[in-house]
Amino acid sequence: MAPTTQIPRNQWYVAAYGDEIGASLFARTICGEPVMFFRDAGGTVSALADRCVHRRFPLSKSNRDGDKIVCGYHGFTYDKTGACVAVPGQTRIPRTARVKPYPVHEQDSLVWIWIGDAEPSPVSSIPRAPWLAADGGYTTLRALAPLKARHSLLLDNLMDLSHETYLHGGYIGTPEVAETPITTEVDEEAGIIRVSRHMDDAECPPFYAKSTGIDGRITRWQDIEYFPPCLYTLHSRIAPAGVLPPASGPDSDAFHVEITYALTPETETSTHDFWMVSRDFGHGDAGMDSFFSQMQAEVVQQDVDALNLLEELIAADGEAYQELSINIDTGALAARRLIKKLNEAA
Ligand code: FES
Numbered sequence: 001m002a003p004t005t006q007i008p009r010n011q012w013y014v015a016a017y018g019d020e021i022g023a024s025l026f027a028r029t030i031c032g033e034p035v036m037f038f039r040d041a042g043g044t045v046s047a048l049a050d051r052c053v054h055r056r057f058p059l060s061k062s063n064r065d066g067d068k069i070v071c072g073y074h075g076f077t078y079d080k081t082g083a084c085v086a087v088p089g090q091t092r093i094p095r096t097a098r099v100k101p102y103p104v105h106e107q108d109s110l111v112w113i114w115i116g117d118a119e120p121s122p123v124s125s126i127p128r129a130p131w132l133a134a135d136g137g138y139t140t141l142r143a144l145a146p147l148k149a150r151h152s153l154l155l156d157n158l159m160d161l162s163h164e165t166y167l168h169g170g171y172i173g174t175p176e177v178a179e180t181p182i183t184t185e186v187d188e189e190a191g192i193i194r195v196s197r198h199m200d201d202a203e204c205p206p207f208y209a210k211s212t213g214i215d216g217r218i219t220r221w222q223d224i225e226y227f228p229p230c231l232y233t234l235h236s237r238i239a240p241a242g243v244l245p246p247a248s249g250p251d252s253d254a255f256h257v258e259i260t261y262a263l264t265p266e267t268e269t270s271t272h273d274f275w276m277v278s279r280d281f282g283h284g285d286a287g288m289d290s291f292f293s294q295m296q297a298e299v300v301q302q303d304v305d306a307l308n309l310l311e312e313l314i315a316a317d318g319e320a321y322q323e324l325s326i327n328i329d330t331g332a333l334a335a336r337r338l339i340k341k342l343n344e345a346a
Protein backbone atom coordinates (compact mmCIF):
# COMPACT_ATOMS: atom_id res chain seq x y z
CA MET A 1 0.00 0.00 0.00
CA ALA A 2 1.28 3.46 -0.86
CA PRO A 3 2.09 5.44 2.27
CA THR A 4 -0.15 8.37 3.00
CA THR A 5 2.39 10.42 4.92
CA GLN A 6 2.86 13.85 3.53
CA ILE A 7 6.15 15.60 3.44
CA PRO A 8 5.66 19.36 3.50
CA ARG A 9 7.18 20.95 0.41
CA ASN A 10 8.31 24.51 -0.07
CA GLN A 11 10.34 24.29 3.09
CA TRP A 12 13.95 24.49 4.18
CA TYR A 13 15.44 21.20 5.36
CA VAL A 14 18.83 20.29 6.75
CA ALA A 15 20.64 18.41 3.99
CA ALA A 16 23.98 17.76 5.66
CA TYR A 17 26.47 18.78 8.28
CA GLY A 18 28.77 21.43 6.84
CA ASP A 19 31.82 19.22 7.26
CA GLU A 20 30.27 16.39 5.23
CA ILE A 21 30.56 18.48 2.08
CA GLY A 22 33.97 19.23 0.67
CA ALA A 23 35.62 19.02 -2.71
CA SER A 24 34.23 15.54 -3.46
CA LEU A 25 30.83 15.14 -5.01
CA PHE A 26 28.35 14.12 -2.34
CA ALA A 27 24.94 12.47 -2.84
CA ARG A 28 21.92 12.46 -0.56
CA THR A 29 18.23 11.91 -1.19
CA ILE A 30 16.12 14.64 0.39
CA CYS A 31 12.31 14.39 0.40
CA GLY A 32 12.51 11.78 -2.32
CA GLU A 33 14.73 13.93 -4.55
CA PRO A 34 18.26 12.74 -5.40
CA VAL A 35 20.62 15.66 -4.86
CA MET A 36 24.33 16.11 -5.45
CA PHE A 37 26.31 18.58 -3.37
CA PHE A 38 29.79 20.02 -3.60
CA ARG A 39 31.78 22.90 -2.20
CA ASP A 40 33.07 25.26 -4.87
CA ALA A 41 36.49 26.87 -4.98
CA GLY A 42 35.14 29.84 -3.01
CA GLY A 43 33.91 27.52 -0.23
CA THR A 44 30.20 27.86 -1.01
CA VAL A 45 28.04 24.75 -1.16
CA SER A 46 26.14 24.15 -4.39
CA ALA A 47 23.41 21.57 -4.91
CA LEU A 48 22.14 20.13 -8.19
CA ALA A 49 19.71 17.37 -9.12
CA ASP A 50 21.77 14.19 -9.13
CA ARG A 51 20.76 13.10 -12.63
CA CYS A 52 22.36 13.98 -15.92
CA VAL A 53 19.80 15.23 -18.45
CA HIS A 54 21.29 13.00 -21.13
CA ARG A 55 20.84 9.42 -19.89
CA ARG A 56 20.25 9.98 -16.17
CA PHE A 57 23.75 9.07 -14.98
CA PRO A 58 24.22 10.30 -11.38
CA LEU A 59 26.33 13.44 -11.34
CA SER A 60 27.59 12.44 -7.91
CA LYS A 61 29.41 9.56 -9.64
CA SER A 62 30.98 11.98 -12.10
CA ASN A 63 33.98 14.28 -12.03
CA ARG A 64 34.79 17.86 -11.20
CA ASP A 65 36.65 20.14 -13.52
CA GLY A 66 37.17 23.14 -11.27
CA ASP A 67 33.67 24.31 -10.44
CA LYS A 68 32.20 22.40 -13.39
CA ILE A 69 30.79 18.88 -13.25
CA VAL A 70 31.62 16.55 -16.13
CA CYS A 71 29.19 13.65 -16.43
CA GLY A 72 31.01 10.37 -15.93
CA TYR A 73 29.11 8.67 -18.75
CA HIS A 74 29.41 10.80 -21.93
CA GLY A 75 30.80 14.09 -20.69
CA PHE A 76 27.89 16.55 -20.62
CA THR A 77 29.39 19.40 -18.60
CA TYR A 78 27.46 21.62 -16.19
CA ASP A 79 28.34 24.76 -14.31
CA LYS A 80 27.39 25.12 -10.67
CA THR A 81 24.03 26.68 -11.57
CA GLY A 82 23.12 23.50 -13.45
CA ALA A 83 23.46 25.05 -16.92
CA CYS A 84 25.02 22.74 -19.49
CA VAL A 85 28.12 24.39 -20.93
CA ALA A 86 29.46 21.61 -23.16
CA VAL A 87 28.26 18.41 -24.82
CA PRO A 88 30.40 15.92 -26.72
CA GLY A 89 30.60 15.88 -30.52
CA GLN A 90 28.79 19.14 -31.27
CA THR A 91 28.98 22.81 -30.46
CA ARG A 92 25.24 23.41 -30.21
CA ILE A 93 24.00 22.85 -26.68
CA PRO A 94 20.34 21.82 -26.52
CA ARG A 95 18.20 24.53 -24.93
CA THR A 96 16.75 22.15 -22.33
CA ALA A 97 20.15 20.86 -21.22
CA ARG A 98 20.04 22.00 -17.61
CA VAL A 99 19.85 20.22 -14.30
CA LYS A 100 17.82 21.64 -11.49
CA PRO A 101 19.77 23.79 -9.05
CA TYR A 102 18.66 23.88 -5.42
CA PRO A 103 18.84 26.91 -3.17
CA VAL A 104 21.25 26.20 -0.33
CA HIS A 105 22.17 28.09 2.80
CA GLU A 106 24.82 27.21 5.36
CA GLN A 107 24.61 28.44 8.93
CA ASP A 108 25.39 27.17 12.43
CA SER A 109 27.41 24.31 10.85
CA LEU A 110 24.34 23.00 9.00
CA VAL A 111 23.66 22.99 5.27
CA TRP A 112 20.02 23.79 4.52
CA ILE A 113 18.29 23.09 1.23
CA TRP A 114 15.02 24.47 -0.15
CA ILE A 115 12.70 21.69 -1.33
CA GLY A 116 9.81 22.78 -3.50
CA ASP A 117 9.09 24.75 -6.62
CA ALA A 118 7.97 27.99 -4.99
CA GLU A 119 10.37 30.88 -4.45
CA PRO A 120 12.42 30.06 -1.34
CA SER A 121 11.37 31.84 1.80
CA PRO A 122 14.11 34.22 2.99
CA VAL A 123 17.08 32.59 4.65
CA SER A 124 16.38 34.78 7.68
CA SER A 125 13.36 32.51 8.27
CA ILE A 126 15.60 29.46 8.80
CA PRO A 127 15.72 28.67 12.53
CA ARG A 128 19.01 29.27 14.31
CA ALA A 129 21.00 26.98 16.59
CA PRO A 130 23.93 29.23 17.56
CA TRP A 131 25.42 26.71 20.00
CA LEU A 132 26.33 24.58 16.95
CA ALA A 133 28.49 27.30 15.43
CA ALA A 134 32.25 26.90 15.79
CA ASP A 135 32.40 29.94 18.06
CA GLY A 136 29.17 29.12 19.93
CA GLY A 137 30.86 28.29 23.26
CA TYR A 138 29.64 24.69 23.28
CA THR A 139 31.32 21.36 22.56
CA THR A 140 29.21 19.39 20.10
CA LEU A 141 29.19 15.69 19.23
CA ARG A 142 27.09 14.69 16.26
CA ALA A 143 26.17 11.88 13.92
CA LEU A 144 23.51 10.86 11.46
CA ALA A 145 21.32 7.85 12.15
CA PRO A 146 19.60 6.29 9.16
CA LEU A 147 15.99 5.73 10.15
CA LYS A 148 13.72 3.38 8.22
CA ALA A 149 10.65 5.15 9.52
CA ARG A 150 8.68 8.18 8.44
CA HIS A 151 9.23 11.74 9.61
CA SER A 152 6.00 11.78 11.62
CA LEU A 153 7.09 8.83 13.75
CA LEU A 154 10.34 10.55 14.71
CA LEU A 155 8.42 13.72 15.44
CA ASP A 156 5.99 11.90 17.76
CA ASN A 157 8.98 10.39 19.52
CA LEU A 158 10.83 13.65 20.09
CA MET A 159 7.83 15.71 21.13
CA ASP A 160 6.98 13.39 23.98
CA LEU A 161 9.91 12.74 26.28
CA SER A 162 7.95 10.66 28.77
CA HIS A 163 9.18 7.71 26.71
CA GLU A 164 12.63 8.36 28.22
CA THR A 165 11.52 6.61 31.41
CA TYR A 166 10.64 3.41 29.58
CA LEU A 167 12.62 3.26 26.37
CA HIS A 168 15.76 4.90 27.79
CA GLY A 169 15.65 3.74 31.43
CA GLY A 170 19.20 3.49 32.78
CA TYR A 171 20.39 6.18 30.35
CA ILE A 172 18.47 9.46 30.45
CA GLY A 173 15.15 8.23 31.83
CA THR A 174 14.12 8.40 35.47
CA PRO A 175 10.62 8.03 36.99
CA GLU A 176 10.15 11.80 37.28
CA VAL A 177 10.22 12.33 33.51
CA ALA A 178 7.06 10.31 33.01
CA GLU A 179 5.49 11.59 36.24
CA THR A 180 5.95 15.33 35.71
CA PRO A 181 3.23 17.06 33.68
CA ILE A 182 4.20 19.12 30.66
CA THR A 183 3.16 22.53 29.48
CA THR A 184 2.63 23.00 25.74
CA GLU A 185 2.50 26.30 23.96
CA VAL A 186 1.96 26.83 20.25
CA ASP A 187 3.12 30.09 18.75
CA GLU A 188 1.04 30.00 15.57
CA GLU A 189 2.43 33.28 14.32
CA ALA A 190 6.09 32.27 14.53
CA GLY A 191 5.32 28.59 13.84
CA ILE A 192 7.06 27.27 16.96
CA ILE A 193 5.91 24.63 19.43
CA ARG A 194 7.25 24.73 22.96
CA VAL A 195 6.92 21.84 25.37
CA SER A 196 8.35 22.20 28.85
CA ARG A 197 8.85 19.82 31.69
CA HIS A 198 10.46 21.26 34.81
CA MET A 199 11.43 18.71 37.43
CA ASP A 200 12.50 20.48 40.59
CA ASP A 201 13.63 17.53 42.64
CA ALA A 202 14.53 14.60 40.46
CA GLU A 203 16.79 11.61 40.45
CA CYS A 204 19.94 12.27 38.44
CA PRO A 205 20.06 9.84 35.50
CA PRO A 206 23.38 8.01 35.00
CA PHE A 207 24.10 10.04 31.83
CA TYR A 208 24.16 13.32 33.74
CA ALA A 209 25.51 12.00 37.07
CA LYS A 210 28.67 10.82 35.35
CA SER A 211 29.15 13.85 33.13
CA THR A 212 28.35 16.66 35.58
CA GLY A 213 29.68 14.99 38.74
CA ILE A 214 26.56 16.13 40.62
CA ASP A 215 26.10 13.84 43.57
CA GLY A 216 22.47 13.57 44.64
CA ARG A 217 19.16 14.88 43.40
CA ILE A 218 18.82 17.51 40.73
CA THR A 219 16.67 20.26 39.32
CA ARG A 220 16.15 19.12 35.75
CA TRP A 221 14.48 21.22 33.13
CA GLN A 222 13.62 20.13 29.62
CA ASP A 223 12.43 22.86 27.28
CA ILE A 224 11.66 21.76 23.76
CA GLU A 225 11.39 24.19 20.90
CA TYR A 226 10.30 22.68 17.60
CA PHE A 227 10.45 24.67 14.39
CA PRO A 228 8.43 22.67 11.87
CA PRO A 229 9.17 20.79 9.81
CA CYS A 230 12.88 20.17 10.36
CA LEU A 231 14.59 21.61 13.42
CA TYR A 232 14.04 20.33 16.94
CA THR A 233 15.90 21.66 19.93
CA LEU A 234 15.82 20.46 23.51
CA HIS A 235 17.31 22.87 26.02
CA SER A 236 18.30 20.81 29.00
CA ARG A 237 19.32 22.41 32.30
CA ILE A 238 20.78 20.32 35.09
CA ALA A 239 21.64 21.74 38.52
CA PRO A 240 21.83 20.47 42.09
CA ALA A 241 18.29 20.28 43.54
CA GLY A 242 17.00 23.73 44.48
CA VAL A 243 19.50 25.68 42.37
CA LEU A 244 17.47 27.92 40.07
CA PRO A 245 18.76 30.40 37.49
CA PRO A 246 19.63 33.83 38.90
CA ALA A 247 17.26 36.73 38.15
CA SER A 248 19.93 38.18 35.89
CA GLY A 249 23.42 37.29 34.70
CA PRO A 250 24.82 33.96 33.60
CA ASP A 251 23.34 30.74 34.94
CA SER A 252 26.76 29.49 35.94
CA ASP A 253 25.74 27.08 38.70
CA ALA A 254 23.92 24.89 36.20
CA PHE A 255 25.05 22.60 33.39
CA HIS A 256 23.46 23.15 30.01
CA VAL A 257 23.08 20.60 27.27
CA GLU A 258 21.52 21.53 23.96
CA ILE A 259 20.17 18.52 22.14
CA THR A 260 19.42 19.27 18.53
CA TYR A 261 17.79 17.09 15.92
CA ALA A 262 17.21 17.81 12.28
CA LEU A 263 14.43 15.60 10.95
CA THR A 264 14.79 15.48 7.21
CA PRO A 265 12.63 13.11 5.20
CA GLU A 266 14.67 10.90 2.90
CA THR A 267 11.56 9.32 1.38
CA GLU A 268 7.96 9.02 2.52
CA THR A 269 8.95 6.22 4.88
CA SER A 270 12.57 6.94 5.81
CA THR A 271 14.25 9.84 7.55
CA HIS A 272 17.69 11.33 8.03
CA ASP A 273 17.93 11.55 11.80
CA PHE A 274 20.67 14.14 12.37
CA TRP A 275 21.49 14.33 16.07
CA MET A 276 23.76 16.70 17.90
CA VAL A 277 24.52 17.01 21.57
CA SER A 278 26.21 20.19 22.75
CA ARG A 279 27.42 20.94 26.27
CA ASP A 280 28.75 24.05 27.94
CA PHE A 281 31.15 22.20 30.23
CA GLY A 282 34.04 19.75 29.98
CA HIS A 283 35.49 21.41 26.88
CA GLY A 284 38.56 19.62 25.57
CA ASP A 285 37.83 16.56 27.72
CA ALA A 286 38.25 13.66 25.29
CA GLY A 287 36.94 11.14 27.82
CA MET A 288 33.73 13.14 28.21
CA ASP A 289 33.46 13.49 24.44
CA SER A 290 33.51 9.77 23.94
CA PHE A 291 31.14 9.22 26.86
CA PHE A 292 28.64 11.72 25.44
CA SER A 293 28.79 10.44 21.90
CA GLN A 294 28.55 6.82 22.94
CA MET A 295 25.65 7.38 25.34
CA GLN A 296 23.73 9.53 22.89
CA ALA A 297 24.35 7.09 20.03
CA GLU A 298 22.93 4.28 22.17
CA VAL A 299 19.89 6.36 23.14
CA VAL A 300 19.29 7.30 19.49
CA GLN A 301 19.61 3.64 18.49
CA GLN A 302 16.92 2.69 21.05
CA ASP A 303 14.60 5.20 19.35
CA VAL A 304 15.60 4.05 15.86
CA ASP A 305 14.90 0.39 16.73
CA ALA A 306 11.47 1.27 18.16
CA LEU A 307 10.49 3.50 15.23
CA ASN A 308 11.73 1.05 12.59
CA LEU A 309 9.48 -1.52 14.25
CA LEU A 310 6.49 0.86 14.08
CA GLU A 311 7.13 1.50 10.38
CA GLU A 312 7.24 -2.26 9.76
CA LEU A 313 3.91 -2.62 11.57
CA ILE A 314 2.34 0.11 9.44
CA ALA A 315 3.47 -1.79 6.36
CA ALA A 316 2.13 -5.07 7.75
CA ASP A 317 -1.13 -3.88 9.34
CA GLY A 318 -2.06 -0.98 7.05
CA GLU A 319 -2.22 2.64 8.06
CA ALA A 320 -5.72 2.72 9.52
CA TYR A 321 -5.34 2.50 13.27
CA GLN A 322 -7.41 4.09 16.00
CA GLU A 323 -4.84 5.79 18.20
CA LEU A 324 -5.58 6.82 21.75
CA SER A 325 -3.92 10.02 22.92
CA ILE A 326 -3.45 11.38 26.43
CA ASN A 327 -1.94 14.52 28.01
CA ILE A 328 1.66 13.54 27.22
CA ASP A 329 0.79 13.66 23.52
CA THR A 330 -0.21 17.32 23.46
CA GLY A 331 3.08 18.47 21.94
CA ALA A 332 3.07 15.76 19.28
CA LEU A 333 -0.53 16.50 18.33
CA ALA A 334 0.26 20.21 18.04
CA ALA A 335 3.23 19.32 15.83
CA ARG A 336 1.08 17.15 13.58
CA ARG A 337 -1.41 19.99 13.26
CA LEU A 338 1.29 22.47 12.19
CA ILE A 339 2.72 19.98 9.71
CA LYS A 340 -0.76 19.49 8.25
CA LYS A 341 -1.08 23.26 7.94
CA LEU A 342 2.25 23.44 6.10
CA ASN A 343 1.08 20.69 3.76
CA GLU A 344 -2.12 22.52 3.01
CA ALA A 345 -0.23 25.73 2.33
CA ALA A 346 2.33 24.07 0.04
S1 FES B 1 24.37 10.31 -19.17
FE1 FES B 1 25.50 12.05 -18.75
S2 FES B 1 26.48 12.52 -20.58
FE2 FES B 1 25.32 10.76 -21.04
Ligand SMILES: [Fe+2]
Binds near residue numbers: 157163164299303
Ligand atom coordinates in the same frame (compact mmCIF):
# COMPACT_ATOMS: atom_id res chain seq x y z
FE1 LIG C 1 14.11 8.87 22.70
